[in-house]
Amino acid sequence: MRPFTYARAATEDEAVAACTDGAAYLGGGTNLVDLMRLGVAEPARLVDVAHLGHDRIERRADGGLRIGAAVTNGDLAADRTVRAEFPLLAQAVLAGASGQIRNLATVGGNLLQRTRCAYFQDVTKPCNKREPGSGCPAREGEHRNLAILGHSAGCVATHPSDMAVALAALDAEVRVRGREGTRTIPFGDLHRLPGTAPERDTCLEPGDLITAVEVPPLRMPSRFRKARERASFAFALVSIAAALRTDVPGGTVTDVRIALGGVAHRPWRARRAEERLRGARASGEAFLRAAEAELEAAEPLRDNGYKVPLARNLIVRTLSGLVAP
Amino acid sequence: MNSVPADGPDPVRAEITLTVNGSEHRLGIDTRASLLDTLREDLGLTGAKKGCDHGQCGACTVLLDGRRVNACLALAVAHDGADVVTVEGLARDGRPTRLQEAFLAHDALQCGYCTPGQLCSATAVLDELGRGLPSAATPDPAAEPVPDDAEIRERMSGNLCRCGAYAGIVAAVREAARA
């Protein structure tokens, strides 16, 4: 591992000022330290942002939540309000990693964790995300776990976060403190599709510090589910975060949110399926048609075609469960 | 720790204080040192094991300010001032905890390499259950968890055992949870 200097920032100002070129913010370190050990990340300086007072979950006036970027994944899933009013968020966090990792991992770091594509993590292999222009061996090689939607010739990676899938469904916003001041980014705009710049996972600029995630109230039944290769402690093959409201039980859909994980370079908000369902009668048939409409855009690779029916079935089963729990 | 390339930048040193199993230590460390390497190499506490160094096996699990964590992923420099309990510090006055006794009674180990991590992890699981915290196996995350086998398996899933002593581990944790 390359030697680095370490600075524990006490204020946002100090953190942003210290995060000059070659520096990286340190949350829990569960992804960054791992990547440094693998030689994938080589920061010359770590700016620890775990002590900026961003470790609280606050109730907003409208009933939503403001979740500090340094709240640990463990504390987020343990929060009584999150468990009762945003069950899909608690479930998504609890479905990720292990109890030990969740106690170190922070909200900000979770959102900015890098892909688990094996070539990205292996510095002896080419990879456009790690080394722009070097090529993408995953497209013809090992891609069973990679994207079926929104990928490009340059990169077929997926975003690994479970929590981000729930936040996409929740219409959350991300508060960012940058070199030019603060701004708020709609959650759907944070992560990018790879296009011709797969080295960029998000729209953030160098020095941008995530300070909090804003979550508006949900007030409808919701659920997160995750399909994986073993029962626990594995990344998603496909995951879903969904919420559904009908006018009367089994009646017309008045509001619906569907986000998929494990299928694209960012959490995939299934807008097409949502549009189909709004105003439709809530039925298994309608859910199936909506899922199929969404997945028409899928372009599975040689070895990950299984994700298309998996995503379809997860959508149908999860929405059906929300109608008749 | 990887060796430093001859032409690379010089290692950076830092001073930290850690309270480990009740005693305070002032330590000079390399900023790259993990909490695991610091415990094992600087303090001679070799209970916590290095199985993977990537957060994947749980052999390095310790209690950091009362919470279970993977010591291999924690940078020591980032935890200046922390309170750490390792497997060496679980017993009180030389007497094993109920959980440790349950591990013996249920043959919850074979080679024993994963056991320090299993014990630290399970100690925290008992605390988490006591505080009513949910897991992915809790049907309704807002409800109090019931410490059945499904809950225990899910909560212990960050600790791998290459000897496959899982049946005994689940039985031991179940017994300790009911005690």
Ligand SMILES: Cc1cc2nc3c(=O)[nH]c(=O)nc-3n(C[C@H](O)[C@H](O)[C@H](O)COP(=O)(O)OP(=O)(O)OC[C@H]3O[C@@H](n4cnc5c(N)ncnc54)[C@H](O)[C@@H]3O)c2cc1C
């Ligand atoms: C074995 C293993 C299994 C895992 N399984 C899962 C899983 O099933 N599901 C899942 O979702 N995740 C999983 N993870 C990933 C884990 O959730 C992430 O590593 C963790 O959430 C990252 O958070 P952190 O605080 O440790 O981030 P760090 O490692 O500290 O940082 C990650 C990145 O975010 C940047 N950063 C951190 N904080 C900020 C901030 N406030 N503002 C701007 N930039 C910031 C850092 O510079 C770095 O680039 C797994 C990890 C491991 C090791």
Ligand code: SF4
């Ligand atoms: S899919 Fe993306 S991350 Fe994986 S090898 Fe290709 S460019 Fe790299």
Ligand code: FES
């Ligand atoms: S050595 Fe830390 S999890 Fe394997």
Ligand code: FES
């Ligand atoms: S007892 Fe041998 S690895 Fe668990």
